[in-house]
Amino acid sequence: MRFDADWMSRADDRILEHLSEAGPDTPKEMADSDRVRFSRQHINARCKTLVEHGLLVHLGNGVYDITRTGEQYLAGDLDARDLEAD
DSSP: OOBOOTTOOHHHHHHHHHHHHHOSBOHHHHHHSSSOOSOHHHHHHHHHHHHHTTSEEEEETTEEEEOHHHHHHHHTOSBGGGOOOO
């Protein structure tokens, strides 16, 4: 079971799951995938929020990847309410 936080949105789990399975990707590629069905703009905004909370890392050139913390969240080993924004 995953423990999300009030600051999280429905798109966040889809983004994290996509990056966990597919590897580093851009918001545009995520929006074009069948897995993350949100606009590129919304995905981009959510990625920035997920970076602030340590669940994603921005690799540069618009590419994001999941962090170990993000993987722990997906596995249900971490409560996202305990994460503070940088």
